[in-house]
Each structure stands twice: as C-alpha cells, then as structure tokens.
Amino acid sequence: MTKEECFYLGKIVAKFSFKGEVLIKLDTDEPETYTEMESVFVEYNDNLVPFFIERSYLHKSTLLRVKFEDIDSEEDAEDMIGAELYLPLNLLPKLPEDKFYFHEIIGFDVHDTEHGNIGKIVSINDSTAQALFEIEKDGKQILIPMNDEFIEKVDKNNRLLKVNTPEGLIDLYLG
Template identity: 60%
Template sequence: MRKEDCFYLGKIAKKFSYKGEVLAWLDTDEPELYENLESVFVEIHKHLVPFFIQSSSLHKNEFLRVRFEDIDSEDAADGIMGCDIYLPLTQLPILEGDKFYFHEVVGFIAEDVRLGEIGTIVNINDTSSQPLFEIKKGEIEILIPMIDHFIVKVDRDNKKIILDTPDGLIDLYLNA
C-alpha cells in the first residue's frame, strides 16, 4: 500500500499491558468510527506494513486499545511504539455539505465572492494553531485562514471552494 493512497489515523502512543496491547491515539473527532477495524497500516522505516487486529476498544475517548496479531509481549510492542498508523482513503467516511478533508480540496479553485477566482489550493498548512489554505495565483502564494465563516460553499462537482474573505486580506498578497 502506498502512503499517497492512505490517510493518517493516529499514532501508537503507549503500551497498555504486558501482553503486548497498545494504546493508539486517534486523530479524529469521531473515534467510535474506528472501534471495529480489522487491520491498519503501521509505518515502519518509511514503509506501510499491514497489522491485523485481534481486538480493540475505545479508551478515554481519543485512544483505541488494540491487541494486534503477532504482538504478544512488551518487547514486541516496543517495536511499534511511536509509529504512525494509516488506513486506505477508501475507508474515510464520506463528508457532505461544506465539511471536507484537507487532502480532498487540494487542486480545487479558490474563489472569493467579491474578487472572483483567486487561485488554486496547492496545500493545507496545518502546522500552526489555525490551518491555512495555501493558494497559488501565478507566482504569488496567498494564505487564507480556514475559518468556517470564510467558507461559503464547497462545490465538489466543479472542484471549487467559494470564500468570503475580509476586505483587504487577499489584496495584501496581490499588491505586495
């Protein structure tokens, strides 16, 4: 499985028992959707390796207590500590309306209600406390905070996001 065909689900955070059970931190608002997984991909040395799940249950809302097949001791669990876990993109729940996954809108046209087309979304920068749309218009990079009230509409059919940005925000980039 290629990483490009998967989405980041979380990270194996800590050991839970001496029998090899681990706690996986889930990077999701709906951890209950992932309670009954059959398998996940664990990133080991930059390769995605399938791990089959014997049993799992939610633990303190954002953790999944997991017993993997073939991980039956603390030593075996040590080998996967801190590893990222992934699932195929096909297992993402379908979002509707103006909700979207970050990877889904890369390549969409960004259009402002006043200014019209402002460029193409090339990335979502989520390294800061406020995620940003990274938009390219020719050689100019425009950064727009991903704030719900800025997003008017997500038009999946036409691969567009309609934005209503504050006066002057986009001009800061275009007139620099």
C-alpha cells in the same frame, strides 16, 4: 499500498499490558468509528505494513487500546511505540457536501466574492493555531484562514471553493 493512497489515522503512543497491547492516539473527532477495524497499515522504515487486529476498544474515551495479532509481549509492543497508522482512503467516512477532508480540496480553484478567481489550493497548513488554505496565483502565495465564516460554498463536482474574505486580506498578497 502507499501513503498517497491512505489517510493518517493516528500514532502508537504507549504499550499497555505485558500481553503486547498498545494505546493509539487517533487523529479524529469520532474515535468510536474505528473500534471495529480488522487491520491497519503501520509505517515501518518508510513502508506501510499491514497488521491484523485481534481486539480493540476505547480507553479513557480518546485512546484506542489494541491487541495486534503476533504482538504478544511488552518487547514487541515497545518496538511499535511512535509508529504511525494509516488506512486506505476509501475507508474515510463520507462527509456532507459542505464539508471536506484536507486532501480532497488540493487543486480546487478558489473564487473570492470581491476578487474572483484568486488561484488554486496547493496545500493546507495545519501546523499553525488555525489551519490555512495555501493558494497559488501567478507564482504568488495567498494564505487564507480556514474559517467557516469565510467559506461560502464547497463545490466538489466543479472542484471549486467560494470564499468571502475580510476586506483587504487578498489585497495584502495581490495588491
């Protein structure tokens, strides 16, 4: 299993008990979705290693408290702190047609109501206060805030994102 075949689930942030339990900060709005997992992939030395779960439950509503098989001491748990966790893409919950996961829309054509086809989505920049669509057209980069007010339609079948951007935004890049 490679990272490209998986999605980022979260990170081990702390050990919890002397029995090897750990706390995982999940990267999700619905942590309860992941309380019944049988296993996860843990990144070790750039490899994804499967770990089986003995038990897990929510801890203070936002963290997942997990006891992995064969992790039986504080020392074993200590070695796992900071490790990132992944699950196969096919385990992502299905979203309604008008919603999307970031990885799903890479390569989509973007059509603006005023400018027509403004390029393809090459990536999503979520390191800023507001996530941005990074679009490329004829070697130029266009950045559009990922704002529900700008998104008119997500057409997954035709790999198309229709947007209605504020006046002048696209002109800043193509003008």
